[in-house]
Amino acid sequence: MTQDHPCRRTLIGVAVALAVCAGLPPAALADAAASSAASARKKYDIGPGSLENALNRFGREAGILLAFPSELVSGLNSAGLRGTYTPQEGLDRLLDGSGLEGFRDAAGKYGLRRVVRAPTAAGETTLAPVRVTAGLAGSAATPGRVNARTLQRHAANDLEDIFAGQPEVAVGGGHGIAQKIFVRGIEDTLVSVSIDGTVQGNRAFHHAGRLQLEPELISRVEIMPGVVDATAGPGALGGAVRFITKDPEELLRQGERAGALVKAEYTSNAEGYKAHTTVFGRLGEQWSAMASLTHQDQTDYRDGGGKRVYSTGAEQDSNFFKVVGKLTREQTLRLTYDRHQNEGMRNQRPQWVRSSWNKAYPMNSERQTWNAGYTWKSDNPLIDLAANVYQTRTDFEQDITDRWGLYLAQMESRGFDLRNTSSFANHRLTYGADYRKDKVNAGSRANPHEENGHGKVRGVFVQDRIQLAEPLHMDIGVRHDRYEVVDDSGKRLTASGYSPNIGFSYALTPELLLLAGHSRSLRGPGNMDAFKMSVATNAPGLKAEKARSNEVGFEYEAPRLRFGGKVYQTRIDNAIADPLGNPNRYENVGRLESRGFVLHTGYRLERVSMAVNFHRNLLRLNDDIPNGYANNGLGISQDNTVTASLDYALNDRLEMGWQGRFVRGIDDQRTSVGRVDKPGYGVHDVYARWRPTGRDDYTVTIGIRNLFDKDYLDHATTEDFQHIPGYEGVVGSREPGREFRIGLSARF
Numbered sequence: 001m002t003q004d005h006p007c008r009r010t011l012i013g014v015a016v017a018l019a020v021c022a023g024l025p026p027a028a029l030a031d032a033a034a035s036s037a038a039s040a041r042k043k044y045d046i047g048p049g050s051l052e053n054a055l056n057r058f059g060r061e062a063g064i065l066l067a068f069p070s071e072l073v074s075g076l077n078s079a080g081l082r083g084t085y086t087p088q089e090g091l092d093r094l095l096d097g098s099g100l101e102g103f104r105d106a107a108g109k110y111g112l113r114r115v116v117r118a119p120t121a122a123g124e125t126t127l128a129p130v131r132v133t134a135g136l137a138g139s140a141a142t143p144g145r146v147n148a149r150t151l152q153r154h155a156a157n158d159l160e161d162i163f164a165g166q167p168e169v170a171v172g173g174g175h176g177i178a179q180k181i182f183v184r185g186i187e188d189t190l191v192s193v194s195i196d197g198t199v200q201g202n203r204a205f206h207h208a209g210r211l212q213l214e215p216e217l218i219s220r221v222e223i224m225p226g227v228v229d230a231t232a233g234p235g236a237l238g239g240a241v242r243f244i245t246k247d248p249e250e251l252l253r254q255g256e257r258a259g260a261l262v263k264a265e266y267t268s269n270a271e272g273y274k275a276h277t278t279v280f281g282r283l284g285e286q287w288s289a290m291a292s293l294t295h296q297d298q299t300d301y302r303d304g305g306g307k308r309v310y311s312t313g314a315e316q317d318s319n320f321f322k323v324v325g326k327l328t329r330e331q332t333l334r335l336t337y338d339r340h341q342n343e344g345m346r347n348q349r350p351q352w353v354r355s356s357w358n359k360a361y362p363m364n365s366e367r368q369t370w371n372a373g374y375t376w377k378s379d380n381p382l383i384d385l386a387a388n389v390y391q392t393r394t395d396f397e398q399d400i401t402d403r404w405g406l407y408l409a410q411m412e413s414r415g416f417d418l419r420n421t422s423s424f425a426n427h428r429l430t431y432g433a434d435y436r437k438d439k440v441n442a443g444s445r446a447n448p449h450e451e452n453g454h455g456k457v458r459g460v461f462v463q464d465r466i467q468l469a470e471p472l473h474m475d476i477g478v479r480h481d482r483y484e485v486v487d488d489s490g491k492r493l494t495a496s497g498y499s500p501n502i503g504f505s506y507a508l509t510p511e512l513l514l515l516a517g518h519s520r521s522l523r524g525p526g527n528m529d530a531f532k533m534s535v536a537t538n539a540p541g542l543k544a545e546k547a548r549s550n551e552v553g554f555e556y557e558a559p560r561l562r563f564g565g566k567v568y569q570t571r572i573d574n575a576i577a578d579p580l581g582n583p584n585r586y587e588n589v590g591r592l593e594s595r596g597f598v599l600h601t602g603y604r605l606e607r608v609s610m611a612v613n614f615h616r617n618l619l620r621l622n623d624d625i626p627n628g629y630a631n632n633g634l635g636i637s638q639d640n641t642v643t644a645s646l647d648y649a650l651n652d653r654l655e656m657g658w659q660g661r662f663v664r665g666i667d668d669q670r671t672s673v674g675r676v677d678k679p680g681y682g683v684h685d686v687y688a689r690w691r692p693t694g695r696d697d698y699t700v701t702i703g704i705r706n707l708f709d710k711d712y713l714d715h716a717t718t719e720d721f722q723h724i725p726g727y728e729g730v731v732g733s734r735e736p737g738r739e740f741r742i743g744l745s746a747r748f
Helices: 006-022 026-039 051-062 087-095 148-153
Strands: 042-046 081-085 100-104 110-114 145-147 169-172 180-183 192-195 218-225 239-245 258-267 272-283 287-298 314-326 331-347 360-377 384-400 405-424 427-444 451-469 472-486 492-507 512-523 545-557 561-577 585-605 608-621 641-649 654-663 666-671 674-678 681-690 698-705 739-747
Touching: 042 051, 051 087, 051 360, 081 087, 087 100, 087 110, 145 148, 148 218, 148 681, 148 698, 180 239, 472 512
Parallel strands: 192 239
Antiparallel strands: 042 081, 100 110, 145 218, 169 180, 218 239, 258 272, 258 739, 272 287, 287 314, 314 331, 331 360, 360 384, 384 405, 405 427, 427 451, 451 472, 472 492, 492 512, 512 545, 545 561, 561 585, 585 608, 608 641, 641 654, 654 681, 666 674, 681 698, 698 739
């Protein structure tokens, strides 16, 4: 008898829910849901942040349909919501002092409108004052979070654009296919990276980045460096990065049934263009959908010295579809399909520049992801269920035309995450299980499955947030994971263990919060790079990697000012890598340690917001400083980094701003093959956005990246080893020089 697969069982459960709800009369279902939701009292624990994100989360947790135009809450922030409320009470609390009020229409849907005061004696009408809390979520330099507004302001096109304002994150590589994310110096291979809960767990080629996606589709990015809780998933040794895509409801205006967004952009440096179209609408009262198509084409760019950086041109296509349905007042289903393709002439090792031994060949990468998410937010405080089932597959191919020809790699992951949150007394308890199955194949056109490997990871977890006293909260949890992998030689490796965490937050005053946290993470051996399976092996007795992270910090928030800081340390024992030289073998290479501190501050005055962040990081592998050549897959050194931003809204039609990133140089860094220098740099970006009507009907965006045409090599890119005999050509691509971007968008 065939064993029932966990993913199949979850999908069957979702299908049953759909079938049951389909048999109910839509009108009766809608009326009953609206009436019940309006009077239901639920417990909420929504933290501070942008008002838009707080309202969206509140709508989901309250089980109501809450729609409003983004520009109505643009730049506003929320102190959060904690306690038990009806939907109207919760809205009133969230909107207190914002100059807005929530209302419920005859159809049971909720919306927002401005509060209008009674006329004064002089016959004038005054609006309620707008109080803005200090989250400054609209700032490009807000640490730990990137929102869609920031990406739109700077016309983001790749990972480097997405994280440009983040002091604890660096992206190197120069061009899209080579870009890698480093969190506090630790490479993303040691970080849990997910898109809408779909874990990106495999890697095709150690000389290429493993993640590409279209910034136009991103609703927000959440960055959790170092200390993580049990819900972050397995293997979060250096932290977690979560990409969350847009929902149709985020694009629809209040009372709108359908809409469309058309964008066109031109970039001067690479003489490239980008075309994007999204259509969205409601399918009845309970369902909504969106479809997006994006095409981007560009030639090789030039660096700040005016030199052409070969093999950086690309043609990219992205297709994205999402359907969201309210099965009942309490139940929501999200179905997503995402495809991203990148093709062009690439250096055989795209991480390094073109040279006599690193020629350019056709290369193509394509990722396809299917995702089904289900939530049941019951009036019963013991039931807040979330399930996610996914499949993601990446096909990577390189045609070495003058040698062995076409070589293929295919990476596939399937899995699910099932969790429930129960609120009782002073506890908010989340518990559940997750599962992922990975498969990697590689080979020639004649035999694409010549090399293969596969693995599984099963986890169970529990995390509790406890209010010990009015000002004191404790987070405590643990997860247990079991890893199993079979490599290309048939060798079976297993590992299992617990990953506990504990954290405290204490409100010393209403404005000042003290923080402390500790977590441990375990990751067993996994699939090796697909392109290395034919030449590499796993060392006998390969041990699981184990991380310990500690943080102490504070957060101060007043109506206009935000200030905070933290000191951290992450230590990964038994780090797994393939050292330089022969034999090509993955082994435990020792201890990787990242330590440092970060300071951040932000200030808002009327229409101006400012932010400055400072990050100091020290990365060590045993007694050495890691570099991008010898320590590929582990981490890279970077010196003191300052990010800053200034945003100014002249009026409702015109906003402009500046963003800077400044990195101090490293002189005479020791490596296993010689000493290298990493010069410092400062990069300035500016933008202006004009909306002729004061709405988002039509928007003109003008930006200049690298305003002063700085010629530099990012610290997150492979260092320049070319002065060392025998290492000519071992250097990453320099970053693009000055680039003008102009974008036009129309919203129908």
